Amino acid sequence: MEGIKVIIETCTGCGLCLRACPYQAIELREKKAWITDKCILCGACVEVCPWKAIVIAGWKPLPKEDLSRYRGICVVAEHRFGKLSPVVPEIVGAALALKGQFKSAPRFVSALLIGTGVKTLVEDLFAYGVDEVWLLDKSGIDPFAEDILAELAVRAIRERKPEIVLGGGTVMGRSLLPRIAAKLRTGLTADCTELTIDPETELLRQTRPAFGGNIMATILCESSRPQMATVRHKVMKPASKEMGRTGRIVELDYKVPKSDFEILEFVEDTSQKIDLTEADFIVSGGRGLGDPKNFSYIEELARVIGGTVGASRAAVDAGWIPYPHQVGQTGKTVNPKIYIACGISGAVQHQVGMKGSDVIIAINKDPNAPIFTIAHYGIVGDLFQVIPELIRQIRSRESGEGAS
Amino acid sequence: MREAPPGGKLPMKVAVCIKQVPGTTEVQVNPDTGTLMREGVEAIINPFDLYALEEGIRLKEKYGGAVTVLSMGPPQVESAIREAISYGADEGVMISDRSFAGSDTLATASTLAATLRILGPFDVILMGRQAIDGDTGQVGPETAEHLGIPHVTEVKMIEGIEGNRITLHRMLEHGYLRLRAPLPILLTVVKEINTPRPASFKGKLRARQVPIKILRAQDLELSPEIVGLSGSPTRVVRVFTPPRPTGGKVFTGEPKEAVENLLRTLEEAGIPLKCRNGS
Numbered sequence: 001m002e003g004i005k006v007i008i009e010t011c012t013g014c015g016l017c018l019r020a021c022p023y024q025a026i027e028l029r030e031k032k033a034w035i036t037d038k039c040i041l042c043g044a045c046v047e048v049c050p051w052k053a054i055v056i057a058g059w060k061p062l063p064k065e066d067l068s069r070y071r072g073i074c075v076v077a078e079h080r081f082g083k084l085s086p087v088v089p090e091i092v093g094a095a096l097a098l099k100g101q102f103k104s105a106p107r108f109v110s111a112l113l114i115g116t117g118v119k120t121l122v123e124d125l126f127a128y129g130v131d132e133v134w135l136l137d138k139s140g141i142d143p144f145a146e147d148i149l150a151e152l153a154v155r156a157i158r159e160r161k162p163e164i165v166l167g168g169g170t171v172m173g174r175s176l177l178p179r180i181a182a183k184l185r186t187g188l189t190a191d192c193t194e195l196t197i198d199p200e201t202e203l204l205r206q207t208r209p210a211f212g213g214n215i216m217a218t219i220l221c222e223s224s225r226p227q228m229a230t231v232r233h234k235v236m237k238p239a240s241k242e243m244g245r246t247g248r249i250v251e252l253d254y255k256v257p258k259s260d261f262e263i264l265e266f267v268e269d270t271s272q273k274i275d276l277t278e279a280d281f282i283v284s285g286g287r288g289l290g291d292p293k294n295f296s297y298i299e300e301l302a303r304v305i306g307g308t309v310g311a312s313r314a315a316v317d318a319g320w321i322p323y324p325h326q327v328g329q330t331g332k333t334v335n336p337k338i339y340i341a342c343g344i345s346g347a348v349q350h351q352v353g354m355k356g357s358d359v360i361i362a363i364n365k366d367p368n369a370p371i372f373t374i375a376h377y378g379i380v381g382d383l384f385q386v387i388p389e390l391i392r393q394i395r396s397r398e399s400g401e402g403a404s
Numbered sequence: 405m406r407e408a409p410p411g412g413k414l415p416m417k418v419a420v421c422i423k424q425v426p427g428t429t430e431v432q433v434n435p436d437t438g439t440l441m442r443e444g445v446e447a448i449i450n451p452f453d454l455y456a457l458e459e460g461i462r463l464k465e466k467y468g469g470a471v472t473v474l475s476m477g478p479p480q481v482e483s484a485i486r487e488a489i490s491y492g493a494d495e496g497v498m499i500s501d502r503s504f505a506g507s508d509t510l511a512t513a514s515t516l517a518a519t520l521r522i523l524g525p526f527d528v529i530l531m532g533r534q535a536i537d538g539d540t541g542q543v544g545p546e547t548a549e550h551l552g553i554p555h556v557t558e559v560k561m562i563e564g565i566e567g568n569r570i571t572l573h574r575m576l577e578h579g580y581l582r583l584r585a586p587l588p589i590l591l592t593v594v595k596e597i598n599t600p601r602p603a604s605f606k607g608k609l610r611a612r613q614v615p616i617k618i619l620r621a622q623d624l625e626l627s628p629e630i631v632g633l634s635g636s637p638t639r640v641v642r643v644f645t646p647p648r649p650t651g652g653k654v655f656t657g658e659p660k661e662a663v664e665n666l667l668r669t670l671e672e673a674g675i676p677l678k679c680r681n682g683s
């Protein structure tokens with residue numbers, strides 16, 4: 001190939017470039033990379049080679065002016081079992097908000113939808129307000145086969161050049177997007193809670209909690225594209241859905257590679273039915289309960305307000321309640337509308353998992369417990385008296401008898 | 405890739421990547437670079453990485469082989485590596501060079517991948533689901549991509565290995581996925597996967613004596629542009645402490661009265677606690 005060269009002495013035959021090449025234009029010949037004439041000089045191999053063994057004459061890592069070739073915001077439309085993931089409307093909402101912040105030129109919001117039999121989701125994506133759907137609907141794409149999803153997504157991104165790519169802060173998103181970012185050798189900011197466009201540079205300002213939420217960091221990705229981020233679930237306001245909206249469909253037609261994975265089964269986990277991360281109301285218990293059977297207080301209150309049971313690590317470690325209930329740094333991060341912490345001191349490791357709750361209510365007999373510094377409302381008192389009283393009054397209010 | 409002897413044990417070459425993190429969240433930030441200052445804070449092994457290590461030791465016990473622990477960071481990561489050896493790792497490698505400072509996940513992953521390639525090939529590479537300081541969970545998948553091998557995140561169980569295929573349970577929202585994948589593979593693990601054992605007396609003795617291999621930038625033959633700050637596409641431009649609510653309305657006194665006040669205040673604020681479940 002003209003212009004591109006493999007330095008035979010430095011090439012180790014590691015094969016990374018073979019996988020990086022979106023056009024299957026590299027082969028191994030006598031344990032060295034060999035560039036065939038399918039090559040279009042995209043430079044993916046140059047970027048990926050750790051040994052600097054591939055050079056393109058005059059090629060430099062993305063000169064500044066080239067950044068402007070990237071335009072628009074692309075949302076990775078995660079889906080499972082024929083439905084969009086609940087995080088998708090939130091990311092679309094975030095993307096639409098960003099779109100309005102560009103002053104220099106209008107931007108489009110696109111959704112990248114890859115899968116088998118996913119065409120039916122296009123309508124939903126338009127209803128949420130995306131301008132374009134980049135659709136790859138072909139047989140043989142398991143929604144869990146991340147290896148091929150990453151490859152196909154990279155191909156689409158290289159071709160369509162969005163300046164921003166957003167994905168969900170879900171298990172899949174936080175596994176797939178790093179894979180994509182590394183293939184593209186660009187930056188990725190994990191689990192963002194705030195995204196804005198810098199009015200001057202029009203760069204994406206990505207803000208995320210680090211150190212378990214004790215500090216916030218704003219991060220830029222200045223000299224590589226796209227700028228990529230995963231978005232924490234339940235933080236951004238979801239886009240409103242208006243059926244009947246339409247947009248442009250861009251059909252992608254790539255050959256689907258074979259996945260390395262053999263997906264055997266998805267096992268619905270009843271112990272995970274307590275889906276804390278989706279719950280709107282959570283009642284959590286800690287060491288203050290003193291005894292496993294006292295979790296019945298928590299369960300009862302949760303039942304009354306239609307909530308889910310959470311716990312501190314102390315309660316989990318004591319074996320009072322299984323680990324899936326644990327909230328905090330080594331447990332789940334939750335963002336309910338109301339979080340009621342009962343008999344929980346509010347150690348930072350616990351706080352980081354629940355600080356994002358809209359309203360925090362603490363019940364603790366120690367007025368100096370740190371939980372009160374982050375609680376919006378609190379009762380200082382013995383939970384064994386307060387909780388039954390709370391249940392009684394909530395019920396009597398409901399039946400219209402007033403609070404007496 | 406090595407073939408498993410039919411029906412026999414597959415000697416496993418296992419690598420575990422551990423990160424040393426501050427044991428406290430009282431962190432300080434370097435105002436010039438926006439990077440974290442780790443000096444003077446007690447350091448621990450990232451809690452999730454202990455599960456990765458335990459799983460590595462279990463693989464070795466089941467299939468034979470050896471566990472190599474690696475950690476990238478300033479010279480004090482040596483203590484984390486020695487601690488890992490006291491739990492049962494066979495050898496330790498420290499990846500330390502001034503030029504690695506300021507690495508983001510992409511640069512860290514490039515560096516780890518280069519190390520793994522030089523020391524390997526490994527059959528299984530284990531990492532924690534995320535580090536409790538950066539909380540990104542990106543280093544695992546990005547390292548796998550640089551190595552050109554598959555990865556699976558949030559692994560809660562290794563069912564077994566047959567020939568060159570490993571069967572796994574992966575946690576997902578609302579359940580878990582059973583899947584089979586080829587070796588070599590990179591896995592990130594969650595707490596459910598096992599209960600780490602305590603250090604043995606023998607392990608502690610070994611940990612004190614065993615030499616730790618040190619790899620510098622030049623040993624990895626990585627070009628300077630892809631490591632450290634210059635190899636990091638992301639740049640932290642601002643670090644701040646989130647505004648803390650300075651405590652809210654707290655009600656004291658008799659439970660009955662306190663509860664009445666709480667419910668009234670909530671209702672006035674438009675967030676009534678309602679009975680949502682019949683009686």
Ligand SMILES: Cc1cc2nc3c(=O)[nH]c(=O)nc-3n(C[C@H](O)[C@H](O)[C@H](O)COP(=O)(O)OP(=O)(O)OC[C@H]3O[C@@H](n4cnc5c(N)ncnc54)[C@H](O)[C@@H]3O)c2cc1C
Nearest residue numbers: 286287288312313314328329330331343344345349365383
């Ligand atoms: C690396 C690391 C990770 C961690 N991860 C997590 C995590 O994910 N989640 C987590 O929760 N913790 C985590 N922790 C532990 C955390 O530091 C605390 O130890 C833990 O949260 C304390 O739980 P607690 O509040 O239930 O117990 P305690 O701190 O013992 O608090 C009990 C509280 O109950 C109150 N109380 C007692 N009796 C009553 C009563 N009758 N009525 C009312 N109040 C009463 C007391 O005043 C006290 O404030 C982690 C720690 C480390 C080091």
Ligand SMILES: Nc1ncnc2c1ncn2[C@@H]1O[C@H](COP(=O)(O)O)[C@@H](O)[C@H]1O
Nearest residue numbers: 421422476531532534535540541542543
């Ligand atoms: N500097 C490092 N040295 C070794 N392993 C690391 C390092 N940084 C991250 N890791 C591994 O990558 C995992 C995820 O880290 P992170 O992506 O930073 O959340 C950790 O649990 C470690 O197993």
